[in-house]
Amino acid sequence: MKKYLLALGLVGGLATAYATETITIGASPVPHAEMLKFVKPTLAKQGYDLKITEFSDYITPNLAVTQKQLDANFFQHQPYLDQYNKDHK
Known part of the structure; x- marks a missing residue:
């Protein structure tokens, strides 16, 4: 249930933030x-x-x-993202 609420909150927040009707997320x-996929019907x-675009690497x-091929991604925690940003300046 916690995962459902987290995903719904994440995607719901993105849905509110974008004016377009299509949201593309990599995961x-x-x-x-x-x-x-669970929240897609909602x-x-x-x-x-x-x-939803699935990726097998990180x-x-x-x-x-970064290249604006996706609106967002959903696979990492904040420390990983911070390190990625540091390593890929």
Whole structure:
């Protein structure tokens, strides 16, 4: 239940932040993409089309966000992101 609420909050917050109707998120297959697939029908009822792109590595999703190929990614914790940003300036 906690994972569902976290995913719903994450995606719901993104849905509010974007004016477009399509949200593209990159995620690791398990558990992140599974959680996004779970909330996808709820977002569809709110008028949002959630596109989920699965990644099997931990570098490409951040690059895709930087290159604006994704609106967001969902796979990492804050310390990892901080280190990634430090290493890829």
